[in-house]
Amino acid sequence: MKLWLARQRYLIDFTLASLARRKTRNLGLLFVYTVLVFMLASVTLYSHALRQEAARVLANSPEVIVQRMVAGRHDLIPPGYIEKIGRIRGVQTREARLWGYYYDAVTKANYTFMVPAQGAPAGGEIIVGPALERSRGLAKNNGISFRSYSGKLHTFVVADVLPQASELVSADLVLMSDESFRAFFDYPAGHYTDIALSVANPLEVRNVALKLAAALPDARPILREEVLRTYASIFDWREGIVLALLSAAILAFGILAWDKASGLSAEEKREIGILKAIGWETGDVISMKFWEGLLVSLTAFLLGFVAAYAHVFHFAASLFGPVLKGWAVLYPRFQLTPQIDGLQVATLFFFTVVPYAAAVLVPIWKAAITDPDSVMRG
Amino acid sequence: MIELSAIRKAFNQGRENEFWALDGIDLHIEAQKVTALRGPSGSGKTTLLTLVGCLARPTEGRVRLAGEDISGLPERFLTEIRRRRFGFVFQQFNLIKGLSALDNIILPAYPTGQPRKQLLERAEELLARLKLGHRRAAKVEWLSGGEQQRVAICRALINDPELLIADEPTANLDSHLAREFMAILEALAGDGRSILLSSHDPLVTGSEVVDRLVEMRDGRIVDDR
Numbered sequence: 187m188k189l190w191l192a193r194q195r196y197l198i199d200f201t202l203a204s205l206a207r208r209k210t211r212n213l214g215l216l217f218v219y220t221v222l223v224f225m226l227a228s229v230t231l232y233s234h235a236l237r238q239e240a241a242r243v244l245a246n247s248p249e250v251i252v253q254r255m256v257a258g259r260h261d262l263i264p265p266g267y268i269e270k271i272g273r274i275r276g277v278q279t280r281e282a283r284l285w286g287y288y289y290d291a292v293t294k295a296n297y298t299f300m301v302p303a304q305g306a307p308a309g310g311e312i313i314v315g316p317a318l319e320r321s322r323g324l325a326k327n328n329g330i331s332f333r334s335y336s337g338k339l340h341t342f343v344v345a346d347v348l349p350q351a352s353e354l355v356s357a358d359l360v361l362m363s364d365e366s367f368r369a370f371f372d373y374p375a376g377h378y379t380d381i382a383l384s385v386a387n388p389l390e391v392r393n394v395a396l397k398l399a400a401a402l403p404d405a406r407p408i409l410r411e412e413v414l415r416t417y418a419s420i421f422d423w424r425e426g427i428v429l430a431l432l433s434a435a436i437l438a439f440g441i442l443a444w445d446k447a448s449g450l451s452a453e454e455k456r457e458i459g460i461l462k463a464i465g466w467e468t469g470d471v472i473s474m475k476f477w478e479g480l481l482v483s484l485t486a487f488l489l490g491f492v493a494a495y496a497h498v499f500h501f502a503a504s505l506f507g508p509v510l511k512g513w514a515v516l517y518p519r520f521q522l523t524p525q526i527d528g529l530q531v532a533t534l535f536f537f538t539v540v541p542y543a544a545a546v547l548v549p550i551w552k553a554a555i556t557d558p559d560s561v562m563r564g
Numbered sequence: 565m566i567e568l569s570a571i572r573k574a575f576n577q578g579r580e581n582e583f584w585a586l587d588g589i590d591l592h593i594e595a596q597k598v599t600a601l602r603g604p605s606g607s608g609k610t611t612l613l614t615l616v617g618c619l620a621r622p623t624e625g626r627v628r629l630a631g632e633d634i635s636g637l638p639e640r641f642l643t644e645i646r647r648r649r650f651g652f653v654f655q656q657f658n659l660i661k662g663l664s665a666l667d668n669i670i671l672p673a674y675p676t677g678q679p680r681k682q683l684l685e686r687a688e689e690l691l692a693r694l695k696l697g698h699r700r701a702a703k704v705e706w707l708s709g710g711e712q713q714r715v716a717i718c719r720a721l722i723n724d725p726e727l728l729i730a731d732e733p734t735a736n737l738d739s740h741l742a743r744e745f746m747a748i749l750e751a752l753a754g755d756g757r758s759i760l761l762s763s764h765d766p767l768v769t770g771s772e773v774v775d776r777l778v779e780m781r782d783g784r785i786v787d788d789r
């Protein structure tokens with residue numbers, strides 16, 4: 187065992203020296219390889235994080251949202267409507283919600299104005315999300331004015347700033363009291379935006395939807411699970427496009443690796459012959475090349491993955507974000523929460539490192555088992 | 565030390581360009597002697613050296629090393645024999661480019677896994693002996709032909725082999741360097757090391773150092789003195 191270790195150490199030393207001897211070629215290969223890993227890892231990291239983020243957004247949203255439809259369009263919930271829902275088995279709470287969008291001409295961004303179910307601020311006060319905190323330079327106890335759609339200027343005092351936990355959820359939120367909301371938007375008294383139902387048992391959600399449709403023919407129930415599924419399929423589709431593009435790059439890389447590996451240069455073949463002639467075993471030659479492949483591919487993998495991590499989580503995936511994100515125009519700016527999925531890393535590793543190692547080893551094995559007598563003849 | 569009996573070696577056997585490079589060789593290579601193979605180009609000298617040095621296997625016949633038949637041994641054992649008992653000095657030197665003289669010299673010892681310190685000490689001794697100490701760190705491609713050959717000799721000796729095998733050792737040297745090589749050879753022979761070489765250089769074959777001259781032609785031994 188000790189001998190084996192000593193031997194491998196020598197082989198690694200030799201490998202490092204060999205890599206250094208063919209610097210340009212190996213650096214070129216390392217570069218291409220790293221770029222490939224970088225692109226693949228960026229896409230997977232990004233779409234994984236987006237998916238998680240979307241799941242988190244929806245986790246906080248109610249199981250069923252009821253909207254009233256008039257002439258096929260979303261309309262306000264009139265007074266007395268919520269009572270008409272009556273008691274449906276499985277529904278734990280019914281809650282009429284008040285929310286709307288506000289376009290801020292100063293920052294050219296959309297905010298979501300909302301009356302929270304609990305913990306609404308007092309009249310004239312608001313609680314803002316971190317995006318507003320940043321873009322309007324707000325802090326606790328600052329005053330801010332918004333011009334309402336009717337042209338009147340309303341001034342609020344910032345009572346608090348929401349935590350940063352998941353920006354996608356709360357970045358552009360402005361929370362206010364019922365009265366402030368109605369006054370700002372000239373919202374008719376007793377009317378609401380929609381109704382949120384919470385259903386504890388996921389198996390009952392479909393039933394609840396059916397009963398709702400029967401009780402309120404002009405209502406449209408929106409189920410959380412359906413929204414989730416829609417998001418997932420949009421992501422999968424977008425990821426598919428990017429991966430299809432990338433497969434061209436993978437193919438090119440495969441050819442390159444195969445070429446490098448199988449087209450063992452005459453020089454390399456000669457060296458293998460020399461090493462065998464002076465007493466290296468076939469296994470030593472193969473181990474040496476194995477270490478070489480492993481060093482190159484591991485380095486490329488680590489560099490590419492770290493670069494992709496920085497790209498996605500620190501530079502907001504600026505290279506392919508626009509393709510993958512798409513839907514996030516609703517949320518013009520957000521930072522993904524850094525996360526790494528072990529299985530995903532393993533998959534990526536498997537598909538980038540293993541093929542390369544194999545591509546390197548096969549031809550070496552062929553070269554290594556031939557008789558070394560040719561080195562005697564120049 | 566090494567006994568060859570009824571050795572034949574074919575290239576491209578069974579094909580139309582089949583060629584018998586060796587055609588019935590019986591030879592006993594004695595220990596602690598300098599044996600030289602001489603013969604015209606194509607007579608089979610290099611081929612014979614590859615068989616003795618376990619770089620290739622004979623098509624027919626037996627090779628015995630210290631009484632043991634090694635012609636049928638699997639590759640792994642042949643490699644180990646080659647590493648432990650033979651040192652090679654190739655006609656083209658066959659050093660690994662891009663590595664220093666020192667790194668080239670210790671290369672055959674890597675598979676033994678000996679401590680590096682020990683290897684370097686031995687390499688330094690050899691370098692000093694061949695008056696090459698000042699070139700230890702130079703990349704081999706920057707060395708002159710004579711220096712390259714001395715590095716090759718050091719490399720051949722690093723595992724302290726019983727037999728040194730040299731193919732046309734003076735073919736790439738001018739007569740001054742060739743004489744230097746013969747001096748080195750004489751010193752090694754003086755230590756009692758067995759040496760087998762091939763040459764058609766009269767400077768080598770006519771030298772006092774050579775104990776025995778084996779004359780070859782068309783894959784056979786025609787004279788043995």
Ligand SMILES: Nc1ncnc2c1ncn2[C@@H]1O[C@H](COP(=O)(O)OP(=O)(O)OP(=O)(O)O)[C@@H](O)[C@H]1O
Nearest residue numbers: 575576583585603604605606607608609610611612
């Ligand atoms: N791999 C091979 N395939 C076919 N023929 C070969 C091969 N190797 C050697 N030969 C032939 O075997 C014969 C003997 O070759 P060898 O190299 O042993 O001769 P040599 O005595 O060393 O000649 P030289 O003095 O030119 O080095 C030559 O005719 C050569 O062409």
Ligand SMILES: [Mg+2]
Nearest residue numbers: 609610611731
């Ligand atoms: Mg020859």
